[in-house]
Amino acid sequence: MRPRTPLRRTTAHRRTSVLAGLTALALTLAGALTVAGTGSARGDVPTTPGWNLAWSDDFDGANGSLPSSANWQIDTGHGYPGGPGNWGTGEIQNYTASPDNISLDGNGNLRITPLRDGAGNWTSGRIETRRADFKAPAGGTLRIEGRVQMPNVTGNAALGYWPAFWALGSPYRGNYWNWPGIGEFDIMENVNGLNSVWGVLHCGVNPGGPCGETTGLANSRACPGASCQSAFHTYRFEWDRSVTPEALRWYVDGQLFHSVTKSQLGAATWADMTDHAGYFLLLNLAIGGAFPNALGGSTPTAETVPGRPMLVDYVGVWTRGGGGTTDPPTDPPSGSSTLTLRSGGGLGAAQSTASSVTLASAGGANHDGTPHNPQTFTATGITRAYDGGSTQFDVFADSGTTVANGQQIRVSYDRTGDGTWERTETYHYFATDPVPGYEHYTQTKGLKSSTGSHGALVNGTVRVEIWNAIGNGPGTVGVGNQSFVHIPYG
Incomplete structure (x- = not known):
């Protein structure tokens, strides 16, 4: 290593x-x-x-x-x-x-x-x-x-x-x-x-x-x-x-x-x-x-x-x-920059049970770089300093037996929570294999495009969108305690 x-x-x-x-x-x-x-x-x-x-x-x-x-x-x-x-x-x-x-x-x-x-x-x-x-x-x-x-x-x-x-x-x-x-x-x-x-x-x-x-x-x-x-x-x-x-x-x-x-x-x-x-x-x-x-x-x-x-x-x-064993709140816990994709569309600490959400089919069209019927996960009210790093993620993706599906992720940062996305990152899509079972889609696929820059979050919002960019079948993403995004804020 x-x-x-x-x-x-x-x-x-x-x-x-x-x-x-x-x-x-x-x-x-x-x-x-x-x-x-x-x-x-x-x-x-x-x-x-x-x-x-x-x-x-x-x-x-x-x-x-x-x-x-x-x-x-x-x-x-x-x-x-x-x-x-x-x-x-x-x-x-x-x-x-x-x-x-x-x-x-x-x-x-x-x-x-x-x-x-x-x-x-x-x-x-x-x-x-x-x-x-x-x-x-x-x-x-x-x-x-x-x-x-x-x-x-x-x-x-x-x-x-x-x-x-x-x-x-x-x-x-x-x-x-x-x-x-x-x-x-x-x-x-x-x-x-x-x-x-x-x-x-x-x-x-x-x-x-x-x-x-x-x-x-x-x-x-x-x-x-x-x-x-x-x-x-x-x-x-x-x-x-x-x-x-x-x-x-x-x-x-x-x-x-x-x-x-x-x-x-x-x-x-x-x-x-x-x-x-x-x-x-x-x-x-x-x-x-x-x-x-x-x-x-x-x-x-x-x-x-x-x-x-x-x-x-x-x-x-x-x-x-200590603090007991109940599910943590949806908003990211203090000091943690690892946000789990939660059932219900939240981003925050991991839940106690695993589940999944369905991604709509791309319908044979090409939606590379443009969200199409995405699953969206959001965390709000975040106040943290930018640590100089970069976004990381590990999304559990699966398309079952569907051939030639590609799942794509976009991560956006609204620094003040006013609805303006000062930093948006779209990553290259991940071609899932036609074998049932989750695969790892990570930031190592590389950035397809980005806009804006990072800066301090003051009551800010982080949004993650995932969709099928190509293919003819639906897909699934593991949530609850399975997929996460690590934001560069400490």
């Missing part, structure tokens, strides 16, 4: 000088485990007295079905469009949306399975939550938890396996080059079938900085009782804003094994990591890359065995104290 460091991942799964003090311990555990475990689900998201459940997925559903499209988006390929190759970490697998790689198992679990074809090519699965607003309330605590069984494989057969449960700061979406400043919380990661869970924080600058990138601030320990590979364990992360200094904590089966406080990082680094809309969650199983190679040489090898899945019983997000 970083120009100076080609191998990393938008996540902690990436470090070539990995945790030197822990490496020796981890290597003594390699190959010492036996294959066991039944992979049974607990059956529900647990009740947590004193906490408010904000979001969860229990992965109930038929064997072979994909995870809920309302909750998750499936990442495919070898990197984000416009982002670093091999996800920035050197991992070699191709992520797919095939149920062979990612699906429910019919027993209450998500199953992510790495596979290798006859030519030696690996495929696997990676998903991320549509919501990107998971954040500790002011004066309260955020809790992210999952019950996971790591791939049940050890020794040489596990070389190159890299399962992970983690979170990335929301500004990463649509940018893909602002890591690690936006923050990354690695709640659980593991490599090469070792009986060890790593908890890692990535922050600041790369290389070096207060988090010692690309390694990050990390700790690890063996799983309590049964090995990480042979049984389910519960992995939890907490962001606590009720204490001074604020703190981050990592747990396995309720046992604290890692913590970082604000005082360790400094106010500026902490603010970059926390003063944005929040985080989105990810689950994936990579093969090869910087972290497995650091502990196991060049991985995978001829002895690496495909087909051993990571199983996830549930993922849940809770809050405690």
